[in-house]
């Protein structure tokens with residue numbers, strides 16, 4: 001599992017803090033990544049202690065982890081509602097995020113946007129004044145070149161994500177490819193998000209604009225919780 005970034009203790013504090021917010025009877029979106037994994041494990045312990053929840057996984061990884069932790073699952077298309085989603089981020093600035101370091105951002109965005117409340121769990125290494133992390137763009141395999149050309153026209157530098165323990169590209173849970181697109185400093189995330197979304201062949205991108213209800217930032221000292229403004 002990807003563990004880059006801050007300390008595991010900081011991630012654990014953030015994940016446990018968000019899991020504490022989940023009420024009995026809730027349907028919970030289960031984000032992907034090393035920080036959301038701590039929330040899933042904490043939910044599993046809460047289920048052992050009697051909490052009644054159903055989890056909606058956002059990836060193969062979060063489904064497996066939830067199974068191991070004992071969190072009962074419901075598929076996204078069977079869930080009548082999602083009360084709260086808990087998810088990580090690769091970078092945040094103000095209320096906006098870059099996600100998709102684990103290539104799970106397409107399903108994450110569907111679940112996170114459908115949730116009544118989205119709680120984002122992060123550590124201090126994710127904080128920025130302006131977003132500048134390369135934006136993962138999931139593309140239909142045949143559209144890789146045309147999307148890469150369009151991204152270059154928007155001022156981005158696209159790189160096909162390659163696998164670490166397989167020759168060739170990363171293939172997402174949805175059977176698609178990922179272009180990591182470096183736009184430098186992203187001063188207008190909403191406009192860039194619209195441009196990339198409108199590009200034929202793009203399945204989903206990792207810019208999450210205006211979706212967050214609450215941040216849980218774990219550090220070695222504790223957890224800060226706040227609601228973004230604007």
Ligand SMILES: O=C[C@H](O)[C@H](O)[C@H](O)COP(=O)(O)O
Pocket residue numbers: 002003004005031032033034035036087088089090099100101102103104105108
């Ligand atoms: O595709 C993966 C997700 O968007 C993750 O939530 C994101 O990459 C953050 O992961 P981590 O908590 O491991 O840094």
